[in-house]
Amino acid sequence: MRSYKDIHNILLDRIKDGEWQPGALVPAEVDLAREFGCTRVTVNRAMQALADSGLLERRRRAGTRVVQRMTRNAVFQIPIVRHEIEQRGGNYKYLLISREEVTPPQKVKAEMGLSGDDPVMHVLSLHFADGRPYQLEDRWIDITTVPQARKEPFETISPNEWLLREIPYTNAEHVFRAAPSDTEEEEHLSLAENEPVFIIERTTWLADQAVTHVRLVHPANSFRLVTRDQHGGAI
Amino acid sequence: MRSYKDIHNILLDRIKDGEWQPGALVPAEVDLAREFGCTRVTVNRAMQALADSGLLERRRRAGTRVVQRMTRNAVFQIPIVRHEIEQRGGNYKYLLISREEVTPPQKVKAEMGLSGDDPVMHVLSLHFADGRPYQLEDRWIDITTVPQARKEPFETISPNEWLLREIPYTNAEHVFRAAPSDTEEEEHLSLAENEPVFIIERTTWLADQAVTHVRLVHPANSFRLVTRDQHGGAI
């Protein structure tokens, strides 16, 4: 019996092996269904998966083609910092630096789409790996959307971990960049002047309402972000 | 009539609105099918989509739960640098620095999984945006897998663009990091000493055979990598 996964892999091989060249029209679902001795629905499912992952392009009446421009997606996973460190056998420590409710600077208000002067929870904290500063977490939490945050002292659990555990979200935006450190970062991360840092800025929404905005600062020499983008056997 | 997209969105709303809390067990397919007046297959399709995007976790017999998210995903698209620059209205220029066939250093051989002393195509080139160096492309291409590369001078088209246009791939691995520049980078990118740079290292495979390994170096002050990750309205 041929499952849609089998068919997916067979079709994938044909693309890999160049049997179906980029830009080429591939047989219609009906024909493949006949070839594989299964229903059209089964073939459809396999081809949809290939289309979703960007290898095929499908249009009604026009048929299905192997995509020509192979701009494909790589997926990063950004884990809870504690897990990240513990997973590679490191010793994790968390330190709360400050926690207050204040009106955020204009830049943060813009990122979070806030207009009024309502106070926002601002939490500054540090994550250590093996005793060395690993990440400075500079976080803003909208207490209108997440009132529970007012009851959380963040003394033993980081905002990062608390939010991921407690608050669902629907959209996120990331900015990754490198920069020379500023004095605050140098102080907290024990850096020399103008050492390079790797910065992740993330804004997270729950149904069009900003939940939180965070700036994560890492010493460049101890941080790398890795993706492994598999296309093959997966399914 | 309720389509699987409708159902997908209804279920998504229930998660968004907190009607279904993270970790909670959600109704079985049969029950939802009855509720929406459709077949179980239709419900299954909607729920699979939600599971694929990481919002639901499904196990036979154990049922379906709202995921207690432990990681966040970010999606990054491998661009053609020229398009990236032109798309935001910039003026693009390409410059080939060198092109040779040599035995690569051990580090590159390891990344690409090469063992012998076979020569590999090494292409060094620069991408400019509005006259300023934007990206240094330090690329290795396996000419066993991609013999066509020997016929391409790379004088007017960059390896980046040529490869994306001509060579399909199945897997990719990325490393993102920040670092102080080295002297070669400072020379080509017109940087002062030890300025921070943003580095992307990518290895690309075609069916378990390494195609190319590249190191992309950007001046930190003119580069940011942005992702926008939707869980929502898409489908």
Place this chain on the structure above:
DNA sequence: AAGTGGTCTAGACCACGGA
């Protein structure tokens, strides 16, 4: 053992959009 998701079939109708 039994409930849950995973998947297939056969047939059908619809929606889009190229010829």
Place this chain on the structure above:
DNA sequence: CCGTGGTCTAGACCACTTC
């Protein structure tokens, strides 16, 4: 127009895995 993909139904059997 009419071929192609998009999707639904009804019913079925299977594959897990927890109870």
